[in-house]
Amino acid sequence: MPDEIKGPEPVSPPAQGGKPREATPAPEKSEAKPVSHHTVGPEAKTPTATASTTSPEGKSAEALKSAAPATPAAAGVAAKPAAPAGVAAKPTVPPKPEGPRPEPWESELVKTLKQEYGSGIVEAVGYVGQKYMIVDCSIVTDILRRMHDDEGFDYCVDITAVHYPKREQQFDIVYVLYSFSKNERIRVKTRIKDGDRLPSAYPIWPTADWLEREVFDMFGIVFDGHPGLKRILLPEGWHGHPLRKDYDILQQDREWVKINLGIESGQ
Amino acid sequence: MSQGTDHLDLDNLDVGTKEKTFLDSTELVLNMGPQHPSTHGVLRVILKLDGEKVLGTECVIGYLHRGVEKIGENRTYAMFNPYVDRMDYVAAVSNGLGYCETVEKLLSVEAPARAQYIRVIMTELCRIASHQVWLGTHALDIGALTPLFYAFRDREEILKIFERYCGARLTTHAFRIGGCIYETYDGFEQDVKKYCTFFLPKLDEYEELLTTNRIWVTRTKNVGILKPEDCIALGVTGPVLRASGVKWDLRKAQPYECYKDLDFEIPTGLNGDTYDRYLVRIAEMRQSVRILQQAVERIPPGPIMAKVPKVIKPPVGEVYHSIEAPKGELGYFIVSDGSTQPYRVRVRPPSFVNLQALDTMVRGMLVADVVAVIGTLDIVLGEVDR
Numbered sequence: 038m039p040d041e042i043k044g045p046e047p048v049s050p051p052a053q054g055g056k057p058r059e060a061t062p063a064p065e066k067s068e069a070k071p072v073s074h075h076t077v078g079p080e081a082k083t084p085t086a087t088a089s090t091t092s093p094e095g096k097s098a099e100a101l102k103s104a105a106p107a108t109p110a111a112a113g114v115a116a117k118p119a120a121p122a123g124v125a126a127k128p129t130v131p132p133k134p135e136g137p138r139p140e141p142w143e144s145e146l147v148k149t150l151k152q153e154y155g156s157g158i159v160e161a162v163g164y165v166g167q168k169y170m171i172v173d174c175s176i177v178t179d180i181l182r183r184m185h186d187d188e189g190f191d192y193c194v195d196i197t198a199v200h201y202p203k204r205e206q207q208f209d210i211v212y213v214l215y216s217f218s219k220n221e222r223i224r225v226k227t228r229i230k231d232g233d234r235l236p237s238a239y240p241i242w243p244t245a246d247w248l249e250r251e252v253f254d255m256f257g258i259v260f261d262g263h264p265g266l267k268r269i270l271l272p273e274g275w276h277g278h279p280l281r282k283d284y285d286i287l288q289q290d291r292e293w294v295k296i297n298l299g300i301e302s303g304q
Numbered sequence: 305m306s307q308g309t310d311h312l313d314l315d316n317l318d319v320g321t322k323e324k325t326f327l328d329s330t331e332l333v334l335n336m337g338p339q340h341p342s343t344h345g346v347l348r349v350i351l352k353l354d355g356e357k358v359l360g361t362e363c364v365i366g367y368l369h370r371g372v373e374k375i376g377e378n379r380t381y382a383m384f385n386p387y388v389d390r391m392d393y394v395a396a397v398s399n400g401l402g403y404c405e406t407v408e409k410l411l412s413v414e415a416p417a418r419a420q421y422i423r424v425i426m427t428e429l430c431r432i433a434s435h436q437v438w439l440g441t442h443a444l445d446i447g448a449l450t451p452l453f454y455a456f457r458d459r460e461e462i463l464k465i466f467e468r469y470c471g472a473r474l475t476t477h478a479f480r481i482g483g484c485i486y487e488t489y490d491g492f493e494q495d496v497k498k499y500c501t502f503f504l505p506k507l508d509e510y511e512e513l514l515t516t517n518r519i520w521v522t523r524t525k526n527v528g529i530l531k532p533e534d535c536i537a538l539g540v541t542g543p544v545l546r547a548s549g550v551k552w553d554l555r556k557a558q559p560y561e562c563y564k565d566l567d568f569e570i571p572t573g574l575n576g577d578t579y580d581r582y583l584v585r586i587a588e589m590r591q592s593v594r595i596l597q598q599a600v601e602r603i604p605p606g607p608i609m610a611k612v613p614k615v616i617k618p619p620v621g622e623v624y625h626s627i628e629a630p631k632g633e634l635g636y637f638i639v640s641d642g643s644t645q646p647y648r649v650r651v652r653p654p655s656f657v658n659l660q661a662l663d664t665m666v667r668g669m670l671v672a673d674v675v676a677v678i679g680t681l682d683i684v685l686g687e688v689d690r
Contacts, residue, residue, distance in 0.1 A: 137412055139621070164621050165409055191536050194626070195652040199639055211637065213624055213652070217536065217550070220557050224624060244539030247660050255373075270366035270689055279374050280648075286374065 139164045146188060150180070159228075169211075169224035177227040178236045181212060184225065185241050190214040193242035194222065196249055198256045202282045207231045208258060212238065229258070237263040255280035330354055334671070338367050342445040342675040345685030349662070349674065356670045361663045365656075368689035376649035381407050381481060381616040384649065389475040391653065392687040394437045397430035397466075398629040400479045405560060406625040406636040407481045410618035413610045419483035420562040421603040425496055426469070426478055427561075428592040428599070432503070433462045434630035434682075435585050435592075439510060442582075442679035446523045451513055458506050465495050482612030488603075496600045500593050507589055514582070524578035528665040528677035531576060538664065539657045542632025544681060547584040548576030554628035565602070568595050578680040585682075617644055631655050631682055651690060655683040 142161040147170065151158050159171040172180050184190040194213040201207055206228035215222045229235055237260040238245040249260045250269040257278035260266055268275060277284050294302035332355075337348040346367035352359040372391060376384045388403045389396035401423055408414065415423065440455035463473040468489050470478045478484065514520045530540065532548040545552060553570045555563040571587030573580030618640040626635030632654030639648040658681050665677045 137619070137621070165412065165623060167623060169622075193539055194633065195624075195635060195637065195650070197637060197650040197652075199648045211650075213635070213637065217552060222558075222624070242539065243537050244657060244660060247656065248539075268366075270369045272366070279371060280377075284374075286378070 137165050142168045142170065150183075154180075167222070167224070169226055171226045171228065174210075174227045174229045174233065174235060177210075177225070178238070178241075180225055181214075181238055181241055184214055184223075189216045189218045190223070191217060193238065193244050193248075196238065196245055196252060198252050198258060198280075200256060200280065200282045204228075205230065208256060210235060210252070210258065234259045234261050236261050237266075239263055254278070257281070331359065336674070338364070343678060343685075344441060344683060347659075347678070347683070347685055347688070349678075351671065351674065353671065356672075358666045358669055358671065358674060361666055361674070363659060363662060365659070365685070366689050368685050370690065372690040373649050373651060376646055378645065380644045381618070381646060384646070385479075385481065386475070386477045388651070389477055390686060391651065391690055392434075392629065392631065392634075392655065392684045393474060394684055395430050395434040395630045396475045397426050397478055398434075398627065398634060400477060401427050401561075402625070402627040402629065402634045402636055404479045404481050405627065406623055406638050407616065407618065408610075409623045409625050410621060410638060410640055411481070411612065411616065413482055413612055415483040415561070415610055416607045417562065417604050418606040419479075419608040419610075421599050422484050422488060422608065423479060424561050424563065424566070425596060425599050425603070426466075426476075428595045429462050429465060429496070429499075431592050431630045432589050433459045435589050436462075438585060438630075438679075438682045439582075442676075442682070443514065443520075445675045445679040446520065448514065448517070448520060451510060454506065454510060454513070458503060461499055461502065465492070465499065468492070468495070480609070481616060483607070483609035485609070487608055493600050493603065496596055500597050500600075504590075504593060507586065507593075511586060515586075521579065523672075523676060524582060524680075526575070527578040527669065527673050528680060529575060529577045530661060530665055534661070534664055535576070538661045540632070540661050542628070542630070542654055542658065542682075543581055543584045543588060544632070544658055544661070546570060547573035547581040549574060554626060554633060560625075560627055562599070563595075566595050566598050578676050581680045615644055617642060626652065629654055631684070631687070632658055653687045653690060655681075655685075655687040656690075659683050659688055 139162045142163040147158070147161040150170075151161075154172070154176055157173045157176045159173060161170040162168070170180075192215040194215050195211075196213075197211050199209040199211065201209065208229050208231070210227050210229065212225040213222065214225060227235070235258060237249055239249065239260075239262065246264065247269060249263055250266060252258050253260065253263075253266050254268045254270055255278055267273070271279070277289075279286075291302040294300060332353045334351045334353055335348065336351055337343040338346040340347075343349065348364040348367070350362045350364065352361070370390070372387055375387055379387070385400065385403060388399040391399050404415075436455040436459040440452035443449075443451035443455075466476050466478070467473045469492065470476050470486050472478075478486070530544065530548050532545075532550050534540075535545045535548045535550060541552075549572055551570050551572050554560070555568075556570055568591045571584050571591065573584050620640055620642045622637070622639040624635060624637045626633045628634075633652065634654055635652030637648070637650035637652065638646050641647040662674075662677060662681065665681075666674050669677070
């Protein structure tokens with residue numbers, strides 16, 4: 038599906054490929070404008086635009102030269118003084134035009150799901166051409182079942198989690214789904230609190246077996262109805278869940294050294 | 305899956321009555337690995353047997369776990385790049401490609417055309433090298449010694465190209481976020497062309513040794529059959545999926561880099577058995593040669609690096625992107641919080657997911673077939689355990 042690959046194009050025109058180059062002259066123009074006003078002040082107002090675009094011309098080159106030392110003062114950022122105006126101006130520009138923005142994902146599927154589940158569908162978003170929806174944890178199994186049975190998402194690519202310790206609902210559980218018939222990939226996300234349980238996706242996709250075991254191993258999230266939820270990558274007696282943000286690796290190291298070697302770790 | 309060894313309570317075993325003793329029971333639990341030569345690393349498989357017949361298996365993995373995902377959270381985007389090479393170390397170039405592309409997607413940049421071609425050439429060479437390692441070790445497991453020497457001899461030439469290109473043979477770190485850092489060396493194109501002409505007859509040699517070899521055919525035909533619906537349910541990808549008859553390859557389905565400009569086919573199998581998987585991988589090597597020949601002819605001039613800031617700070621957001629690695633779908637899920645380090649890096653390893661199918665494939669087969677099936681799954685434990 039070309040949609041998935043092309044991604045950012047519809048979202049933010051200036052971001053893709055060679056386009057930043059077109060984007061950079063814009064600040065140059067704005068940067069050069071006051072200067073050219075300054076130097077070529079008495080001249081007619083119309084040529085300013087042409088002068089700034091045809092930079093190799095004598096006057097605008099001068100303008101560029103004078104612009105170069107002027108920019109750091111104007112920018113206030115740690116811009117390199119020797120750099121040409123275009124480069125020096127760059128750090129000041131990116132924040133506003135750059136960066137694709139998430140946009141609502143509108144489709145028949147989302148519409149019907151929203152009608153049916155109401156606020157259960159928290160959000161449906163497209164970001165750089167990739168679609169995902171955030172659903173309430175109480176209906177996640179219904180949604181997944183529906184995706185599998187009715188919408189043709191027969192391949193569960195991945196199940197993983199992300200930990201946000203500062204949030205009330207600390208964990209994002211992410212299901213990456215793919216449909217062979219539609220050649221489409223979506224993500225279903227849900228949020229749960231620490232200690233909450235989630236129904237297993239094993240009855241829907243047998244591949245969830247190991248994937249959920251890994252999430253349990255790394256995050257300590259318990260999946261109800263899983264055929265054998267136990268650690269998979271770490272040994273049985275391991276303490277803690279390493280991919281939680283509050284799992285300090287240095288602390289672990291110091292502890293281990295202290296217990297096993299009886300000395301202070303130098304870390 | 306079986307319950308492993310737990311149900312064998314050896315302390316309380318009633319040795320007095322002859323029927324209940326361990327040796328007289330029909331079921332036998334056999335531990336295979338982690339230091340078994342045919343488990344391709346440190347995989348431990350617990351087999352529940354009835355005589356020679358496999359009743360069930362359980363894989364014990366994690367012996368090579370290094371916490372790659374945690375490391376990723378504590379490194380900058382560029383610093384994490386070499387780490388991904390250490391996952392699937394026989395196809396390091398593919399790992400790097402997947403990672404670089406995912407970060408590029410986060411940054412909304414695209415590698416320049418020349419870089420894309422260099423990347424494709426390197427990745428396809430890597431695919432051939434990976435399949436050669438598979439062929440050599442898989443054949444060795446089943447008892448054919450010669451293919452190992454043949455395959456490793458020919459792989460050497462690929463590693464030499466890698467070495468000349470980026471200085472490393474195995475964990476190459478060939479690509480950077482935004483393109484490639486190394487321009488091709490003088491004679492790179494000739495070397496690749498030379499390899500293509502050199503390798504095709506060698507491929508025929510492999511086939512001469514195995515394709516009609518009676519022992520090979522009896523050891524692989526109808527062994528470890530995986531139906532297409534089982535493949536999809538189990539999330540199996542790559543040559544294993546294609547050997548079951550599902551014509552799906554990410555290079556075609558969701559083309560990345562310059563694959564859409566290149567002409568190649570997706571070989572598929574019919575029965576989904578070990579023999580078909582062998583045929584599919586051999587055919588894939590031929591297709592890779594085809595891709596290489598086209599890419600080398602078309603490689604355009606131009607820059608090899610897109611405009612990427614020195615300090616990589618992707619905007620807040622998350623991206624899942626996957627590529628067709630030699631072993632299947634290799635995906636990266638990266639969450640950015642706008643800082644210089646990824647907030648979360650998730651690797652979707654094809655070997656890990658494919659290994660899950662082992663149990664389905666070997667139930668009812670013989671112990672010796674377990675060895676064949678582990679080989680045909682083409683797993684790399686570095687990637688399974690990360």
